[in-house]
Amino acid sequence: MKPNLLMNFTVDKENSTVNVKREFNASLDNVWSAWTEPEILDQWWAPAPWKAKTKSMDFKKGGRRLYAMVGPQGEEHWAIADFTSITPKSNFKYLDAFSDSEGNLNKDFPRSDWNVNFSEQGDSTIVDIAIKHENLSDLEKIIEMGFKEGFTIAMEGLDEIFATRAK
Amino acid sequence: MKRDIFQAIADPTRRAILVLVATNALTPNAIADQFNTTRQAVSKHIKILNECELLDEKKVGREIYYQLKIDKMKEIDKWLAQFKEIWESRFNQLDQVLMNLKSKENET
Numbered sequence: 001m002k003p004n005l006l007m008n009f010t011v012d013k014e015n016s017t018v019n020v021k022r023e024f025n026a027s028l029d030n031v032w033s034a035w036t037e038p039e040i041l042d043q044w045w046a047p048a049p050w051k052a053k054t055k056s057m058d059f060k061k062g063g064r065r066l067y068a069m070v071g072p073q074g075e076e077h078w079a080i081a082d083f084t085s086i087t088p089k090s091n092f093k094y095l096d097a098f099s100d101s102e103g104n105l106n107k108d109f110p111r112s113d114w115n116v117n118f119s120e121q122g123d124s125t126i127v128d129i130a131i132k133h134e135n136l137s138d139l140e141k142i143i144e145m146g147f148k149e150g151f152t153i154a155m156e157g158l159d160e161i162f163a164t165r166a167k
Numbered sequence: 168m169k170r171d172i173f174q175a176i177a178d179p180t181r182r183a184i185l186v187l188v189a190t191n192a193l194t195p196n197a198i199a200d201q202f203n204t205t206r207q208a209v210s211k212h213i214k215i216l217n218e219c220e221l222l223d224e225k226k227v228g229r230e231i232y233y234q235l236k237i238d239k240m241k242e243i244d245k246w247l248a249q250f251k252e253i254w255e256s257r258f259n260q261l262d263q264v265l266m267n268l269k270s271k272e273n274e275t
Contacts, residue, residue, distance in 0.1 A: 007258065009251045018250075022258050026265035030272075034264055044264045047256035 006126070016133040024125045031125040032089045032118055038065065046070070055101070061086055065094075066103045076101065081114070091117050110134055175219040180204065181212050185221065185235060192225060192232040 008021040024031050034040045038054035045052035049072040057065040065081040078099045085093040093115050098106040110133060117128040175181055184198055199209040213233060216222050225232045 005262075007255070009254060011250075020254050022254075024258075024262065024265055026269060030265055030268045034261060034268070040264060040268075044257060044260035047253050048260065 005124075018131045020129045020131075022127050023121070024127065025123070026125055027123075028089055028118060028120045028125045031127060035116065035118075035127070036092065038067075042067075059083065059086070064103065066099070066101075068101070078103075080105070089118060091115070175216055175221055178212065178215075180209075181216055184209070184212055184216060188222065188233050189235045192223075192234040194230050194232055198233070 005025065006021065006023040008019065010019045011017075012019060026034075034044070036059050038057040041057075042052045042054050045067075046069050051070045052067055053070050053076075054065060054067040057063075057067075059065070061083055063083050065083075066078070067080075068076040068078045070076050078101050079096060080099045080103050081094040081096050083092060083094045085091070093113070095111050095113055097111045098108075100106070112134075113132040115130045115132070117126075117130075119126045119128070175185075180202065183202070187193060187198060187201060195210055195213055196206070198213065199206045202209055213222070217224070217233075221236055223234045223236050225234065
């Protein structure tokens with residue numbers, strides 16, 4: 001992380017909410033674009049070595065983004081974001097969910113409610129995110145899954161490479 | 168309701184107390200001196216942290232000293248660090264994207 005750029009990360013278990021706040025050394029216009037235009041969003045949304053691939057995105061109230069997280073082995077995890085509210089250059093809200101490549105919801109996983117706030121502070125822009133889950137066990141499940149999905153999958157990828165090499 | 172460690176760290180004063188007792192064993196009065204709130208408020212926070220088994224209690228004479236129970240904090244740390252890492256990685260990439268956007272603006 002770069003020095004001087006504020007980053008706050010807290011988990012409020014009482015409210016089943018994860019809060020992430022980060023300062024960016026960029027204009028509000030550019031930060032807003034980076035969060036709301038699919039071709040820019042895809043450049044950063046997935047933590048490396050994963051890549052984000054947006055199949056469709058209709059950025060308006062009632063609209064949907066359908067995208068995949070693509071792993072180093074080409075494996076795809078599809079997800080959707082249903083936009084529930086948009087206030088340009090200030091805030092947008094959406095409900096997320098796991099899905100298939102056609103956007104059919106995977107009902108085994110709980111949805112969470114994202115509230116993303118943007119504000120200017122001098123030359124920089126602050127993004128304040130609150131991810132609210134319906135209940136505590138949902139949050140625990142998501143976090144557990146997040147680890148298993150995000151991290152052990154990366155590890156499994158390595159295992160596969162080693163396994164094929166060993167043959 | 169059984170208290171857990173996440174309830175403990177949900178409150179900013181309690182997080183600050185944990186930072187204080189991470190390096191030194193302190194009496195409740197010494198902890199309270201660091202805050203602008205009342206002693207009662209601080210001792211309530213200490214009570215919650217204690218119930219979450221985040222504090223080691225040591226009696227020296229008539230004074231009680233509190234210190235952070237390291238093992239318990241490691242659990243939270245590990246858990247949060249992994250989650251936080253995803254966001255950090257994401258945001259570092261976004262920093263790069265924003266820099267590219269800026270330099271494009273300057274070209275035109």
